[in-house]
Amino acid sequence: MNQVIGLTGGIASGKSTASDYIKQKGYPVLDADIYAKKSTAKDGPAYPGIIEHFGNDILQEDGEIDRRKLGAVIFNDTKEREVLNKLVHPEVRKLMDSDKEAALSESHVFLDIPLLFENGLDRQCDITLTVYVDQETQIERLMARNNFDRSEALARINSQMPLSEKKEKSTKVLDNSGSKADLFEQIDEFISSIEK
Known part of the structure; x- marks a missing residue:
């Protein structure tokens, strides 16, 4: 039976990178944004x-x-x-x-929802996936990506549920502290596990 998979993360955690890769694998990804x-x-x-x-x-x-x-x-x-x-x-x-x-009716479906847990939408999912990085990595990536200083980056990060909390609530965690290749390998493993 096809499953609904909630995909979430935090700002600059790599959720969009994961989402794009899942789309390339041929799965429907419905993006809340x-x-x-x-x-x-x-x-x-x-x-x-x-x-x-x-x-x-x-x-x-x-x-x-x-x-x-x-x-x-x-x-x-x-x-x-x-x-x-x-x-x-x-x-x-x-x-x-x-x-x-x-x-x-055709396949497993991924729901790309930044506020998955905050809005209780995890209850509509069979599996929840969080793209996780530690806070220091998140701050550094956000500063580099958006040209923020440290306090601006922290303000954005602190306006969201902490990734550590999302990690605790998730069925599965994709650790994005390493390279893109590492992240993609974890996604491949996850996909093969749901296709069994």
Whole structure:
């Protein structure tokens, strides 16, 4: 029987690298971030509620939401972030669920969800996978990737559930402290285990 596999990680842990590799192996990977962008686009289901709450100040000239302006509001205000999540997450779930059901008839399905445990979506999965790195590696990679100083990197990392906690909650952990080849080898082993 085909299984639903939740794939998660933290910022700069290598989740996207793992996700891309799994796609290359031919498995459907449903990416929550892509569904979030669809649901908040001008013709998306969450758009009217977002504009009603946050106002026209967060719009670009073409009427699309300016993610940077909206981000400036929600990353500095927990209550506003909760409002946005309540508007967007149910729409993301609806879109993902219909694609998940269609894909499950063909194969195992991976759900790429950054906030898998935070939003209780692990309960919809048969297996949960966390791409893990220690915090120091995470800080260094984030500083290098986004040109952040140490305090900016830490602020982003600390706004998420600690990877150590996600690691504890997971069925399986992919340790990404080494090379990409090491990570890919662990993914290959995992895939062969579910195909048995």
